[in-house]
Amino acid sequence: MQLSRDDLREAYTTMKRIRVFEERMRTEFQKGEMPGFVHLYCGQEAIATGVCMHLSNTDNIGSTHRGHGHCIAKGCDVKDMALEIYCREDGLCKGKGGSMHIADLSKGMLGANAIVGGSPPLAVGAALAAKTLKNKAVAVAFIGDGASNQGTVFEAMNLAVVLKLPVIFVYENNGYAEFTGIDYHCGAVDITTRSSGFGMPAVKVDGTDFFAVHDVMREAVERARSGDGPTSIECEALRWYGHYEGDPQAYRSKTEVKEIKANKDPLEIFKQKVLEKELMENVEFEEINSLIEKEVDDAIKLALNSPLPPLSSLEENVYESY
Amino acid sequence: MTKMTLREAITDAMRVEMRLDPNVILLGEDVAGGRGGSGGEGEKSGGVMGLTAGLYTEFGAERIIDTPISESAIMGAAAGASLTGLRPIAELMFADFFGVCFDQIYNQAAKFRYMFGNQKGAPMVIRTMIGAGVGAGPQHSQAVYPIFAHIPGLKVVVPTTPYDAKGLLIQAIRDNDPVIFCEHKMLFAEEGEVPDEAYTIEFGKARVVCEGNDVTVVGIGRMALLAEKAAVILSKEGISVEVIDPRTLSPFDMDTVLDSIEKTGRLAVVDESTPICSYASEIASIAASEAFSSLRAPICKITAPHTPVPAAPNLEAAYVPSVERIVAEVRKISNYKSKI
Ligand SMILES: Cc1ncc(C[n+]2csc(CCOP(=O)(O)OP(=O)(O)O)c2C)c(N)n1
Ligand SMILES: [Mg+2]
Numbered sequence: 155m156q157l158s159r160d161d162l163r164e165a166y167t168t169m170k171r172i173r174v175f176e177e178r179m180r181t182e183f184q185k186g187e188m189p190g191f192v193h194l195y196c197g198q199e200a201i202a203t204g205v206c207m208h209l210s211n212t213d214n215i216g217s218t219h220r221g222h223g224h225c226i227a228k229g230c231d232v233k234d235m236a237l238e239i240y241c242r243e244d245g246l247c248k249g250k251g252g253s254m255h256i257a258d259l260s261k262g263m264l265g266a267n268a269i270v271g272g273s274p275p276l277a278v279g280a281a282l283a284a285k286t287l288k289n290k291a292v293a294v295a296f297i298g299d300g301a302s303n304q305g306t307v308f309e310a311m312n313l314a315v316v317l318k319l320p321v322i323f324v325y326e327n328n329g330y331a332e333f334t335g336i337d338y339h340c341g342a343v344d345i346t347t348r349s350s351g352f353g354m355p356a357v358k359v360d361g362t363d364f365f366a367v368h369d370v371m372r373e374a375v376e377r378a379r380s381g382d383g384p385t386s387i388e389c390e391a392l393r394w395y396g397h398y399e400g401d402p403q404a405y406r407s408k409t410e411v412k413e414i415k416a417n418k419d420p421l422e423i424f425k426q427k428v429l430e431k432e433l434m435e436n437v438e439f440e441e442i443n444s445l446i447e448k449e450v451d452d453a454i455k456l457a458l459n460s461p462l463p464p465l466s467s468l469e470e471n472v473y474e475s476y
Numbered sequence: 477m478t479k480m481t482l483r484e485a486i487t488d489a490m491r492v493e494m495r496l497d498p499n500v501i502l503l504g505e506d507v508a509g510g511r512g513g514s515g516g517e518g519e520k521s522g523g524v525m526g527l528t529a530g531l532y533t534e535f536g537a538e539r540i541i542d543t544p545i546s547e548s549a550i551m552g553a554a555a556g557a558s559l560t561g562l563r564p565i566a567e568l569m570f571a572d573f574f575g576v577c578f579d580q581i582y583n584q585a586a587k588f589r590y591m592f593g594n595q596k597g598a599p600m601v602i603r604t605m606i607g608a609g610v611g612a613g614p615q616h617s618q619a620v621y622p623i624f625a626h627i628p629g630l631k632v633v634v635p636t637t638p639y640d641a642k643g644l645l646i647q648a649i650r651d652n653d654p655v656i657f658c659e660h661k662m663l664f665a666e667e668g669e670v671p672d673e674a675y676t677i678e679f680g681k682a683r684v685v686c687e688g689n690d691v692t693v694v695g696i697g698r699m700a701l702l703a704e705k706a707a708v709i710l711s712k713e714g715i716s717v718e719v720i721d722p723r724t725l726s727p728f729d730m731d732t733v734l735d736s737i738e739k740t741g742r743l744a745v746v747d748e749s750t751p752i753c754s755y756a757s758e759i760a761s762i763a764a765s766e767a768f769s770s771l772r773a774p775i776c777k778i779t780a781p782h783t784p785v786p787a788a789p790n791l792e793a794a795y796v797p798s799v800e801r802i803v804a805e806v807r808k809i810s811n812y813k814s815k816i
Binding site: 189190191241242249250251252253254255267268269270271272300301303304305306329330331332333334335336337338339340341402404405406407409410462463465467468469472 | 505506509510511512513514515516520521524542543544545546547548549572573575576610611612613614615616781782783784786787788789790791792794795
């Protein structure tokens, strides 16, 4: 563990921020006031956090429909996110995108994506720009296990290897593509084997362990920044809730969900490790917890009390000029 | 006859036709309701919208095929299988996803019959969900039917009622050319009487929703329903509106529309899609040339604006043509006085 105390505090703060934000999204969505669909990131917090701690605002990520955690880890403000999820005028995308399209280019967040397999080619493009501009930036594509079967993903991986681009393919294998299990939908032994077949280093880690993710990501980023090309990281993860909020999950055993919540909570695992080594104290965790609770509560309240976009904005921003 | 929802009518069409024809198969994501995982074997749900409920249990894994998220392969496999003995129904969950699999539809399936000198067409159906209304944003809400209707070789169906949905889907499955069957997500809960047995509705035959003498309103898909509501409001003002639901866009029943214009002299087209190179434009242009002498007012296109579909609920509501807008526009053309 080569992390400073500040790093550890930052990591926990980010994971907790994701957790509290998503739990709150869940209860707020159930009230029926939120437009569209929400796909919650609970259970996968250690992945976005462990990955994005190695990135700065000039590094870019491409995200998925399950994008809130990626946004938070990449530094998006939860107020701006909540405003967008409620489709308010002051949201990150002026209410035009909603939950599945949150983007903040100033933070290197190239967008959640409602098209499965939509963002890996975009991340490859960001890596191409970085290589061409020689600015040492890297790009990350977050990809679900289900998305790993999309042709765009195969093409993106091959192009990244052929052009030796500074891009990292982060697979979040939470075992399900909507209702279908990975044991059915993936024909290869696993995603890692398939990625290595494309000609890049491919590793698999426990996605509930922040430290494991953080370690492999460090190597991948070093490789990318030093011009040695792409890496694939498969994070074995667990999805706490339904595919979308409201999904009755008939395809999944009740005990599975209970067990993962009890034994594979990424925040608890982090806390145990850090407390064991006496790197942080219990009160620090509690302090962070209450700060985050308030931050998220403020964000939701702000969003609920903010106006929807004006009708005049409907036809704005299709083009710069037309 | 059974009273059922449009959702149930679609499921029923697949069920009755699969019983009659063993070569009909269904491919798509989660159509078997979730294979693998910790849930154990057996059907768990009928896909994300419940449209395939019960089919896996009745027809099994050989005919109800859950696929990985690989739309190019799904569409291409359906096209290939349709050339070689099967009648596949391929489900494209949201029509917006055509973007990742268009080649297999556009350059492959649509062109086989012509390009191969009429050896065979592709007897396949692509069932897909269209439309705005649930705040799902720019990549899950589009009414993309004009893109398909633009392509020679494809047939395009846009059902509005449960009765039509069942009859048109069975026709689509039996048709020897590729058919894009567009299911509007805001119509799934619509109810109506539906015969229990298999029946077909011929393509290219519009349905006159209500008769009228003053204005002809063509409403595409869900818009026929809104136009019908507008007609009720307008009738109270003494404006008699004839509403036409084309049911299929390719082929399109222009004769019914032209006959109606001959009677009314006025045409409005309501289309949830964007206005440029749209189906509304197509209907308007044919009417302008073929019903020129009957027209007594400018043709009115009531469409979405030339923008993506916004997520914000108030913007989305303004994006989709509304009953109020239809009423106002139809009132305008019915009051139109020629200056010549
Ligand atoms: C091209 C495309 N096909 C299908 C869908 C519908 N869909 C949305 S999420 C999803 C499952 C994605 O599974 P996975 O990649 O494992 O991500 P997870 O939901 O587990 O985070 C599907 C099929 C889509 N949005 N885009
Ligand atoms: Mg998954």
